Amino acid sequence: MSYFSIAGLQLDLGMHNNLDVLITKTEQTCKLYPWVNMVVFSELALTGAGKHNIVDDIDALEQALCQLAKRLNIWLVPGSYYQRIENDTLNHLKVINPQGEIVARYNKIYPFLPYEKDVANGDQFVTFDVPDVGTFGVSICYDMWIPETIRALTCLGAEVIIHPTMTGTIDRELELCIARTHAITNQCYFVDINGAGDQGNGQSIIVGPEGDVIYQADRTEQIIAVELDLSRVRRTRERGIHGLGQPLKSFRDNPIEFPQYKQEGAVERESAMFSDLGKLEVPK
Template identity: 50%
Template sequence: MKPFAIAGIQMKVSAVASNVEMMKLKLDITMNLYPWIEMVMFSELCAYGPLTHTAQPIPNNFEAEMQAMAKKYGIWLLPGSIFEKSGDEIYNTATVINPEGEIVTRYRKMFPFYPYETGVTPGKDYCVFDVPEVGRFGVSICYDMWFPETIRTLAVMGAEVILHPTMSGTIDREIELSIVRAMASVNQCYLFDVNGLDTGGCGRSIVCGPDGRILHQSEGTEEIIPLELDIERARRSRELGILRLGQPLKSFRDHIHTGQFGIYQPNLPTPYLDSLGPLIKPTRLDTLAELKIKENELNQQASPIHYKGDGIL
């Protein structure tokens, strides 16, 4: 057994003031209470809150301050995410820092919460990194998890632990808790999901093991979540099966090249999905009906005219 200790910090997040000093205080408290912790992670958009006007270029002072904190305590650190300004684009970006205070990698959220997280550009690259002599870790952010392909890709890339900062304050949090359990089990990995409070979420952070069982679930108050993980459990699950039963990663491996997943072919027509309409915010039913009528009219206007003999169909 090679244990590895991770602490998630579930804290209040303000949308009108910087939360960076409080993050640093929470880190000080965590490391003084639990000096055996080797990695700390915060929730999504913890530093500056959920408003895109806080977007700033990377690297920046926030990263530098977090690098100093990681080096101070000799820990791995994932300080949630911030809105990154890059040219005309805004990304939701998380940084991974090693115990020497060096930036190991950055991850841009692949699935912004459209149609609500407007103005944010999706990232394109998956993110995994190795903790020497421990294992491989993957990074995913919030809504990414709703797309099983994202977590599955990280698992196929070898990730044994998924770090998943989130900012969920909506009434679907109960559904997300079930998704965390499902993603952990079908990918036979640890999944560390840390949510914020107030404008940063409704709490209820959750950590699951490679059999989908809950290792810890928080409630709606501030909390430090220190857990020692046995990474070997994920490897044993992948080798021998979940509870010595199903071996989903091996079965996926054995079918991935058979062409049975035809829906992933490039440029594949998707008439049913296209029929669902545009990705817009829900509105009143009468307004939706008007939009549907307009959409049908536009489709009719754009339809080609087909000739048959001398007549027009």
């Protein structure tokens, strides 16, 4: 089976505990679209932004979300939330299967510094398999601005990238360009779900493996339900985009060693180019 249906919830939520609202919205979505296989929330949808919204009772939250996924028989990617792991605060995402089991955990690799203050970076790329469908990768918001993150997920087999975000600034238009670029250069589906109202300026976008915009939302609250055909990814990777460019094969077959990836001195962080950039801080 290559068909898989996803509903992205672009919701107008406050900066507080939104669990009950999100449970209700998920139930409504599954009633309206009973064919949906997965529901995706936006970044920090559950609690809102800010370290003061860190989740303390993780067990209760996870139990509620796992019960929701099992009761509705859906895959659930409930956005992300701030979680304390050992001595660090991380922007944490989990993936729950229809049996109510957590099958993947991901910590945002690139917090939105210098604005997302005192949030540690994750260091693991995460993919998960949907049996008889394909391989999915997860990414959060600012991760997409570093192209190596999505290429890493692709190299791990990802055919669909699930990307919750929380963007309410004027660079949202640029993120739409980046989403399409990732889909094109990695020949994959890119599912970018933003919040609305206080939690973002909407404009969620779902892009196909040839860069085609399957759906782009406006700024209002919306339930975005689409059916993806993963055989399109495999066919596009086999034949090329519109039967033309085959970027993944070119990347695989060219023996060039990128200087930033060489083992010795990988990413020359002390090079003139990097040192001349200055500190990572809020512009003055």
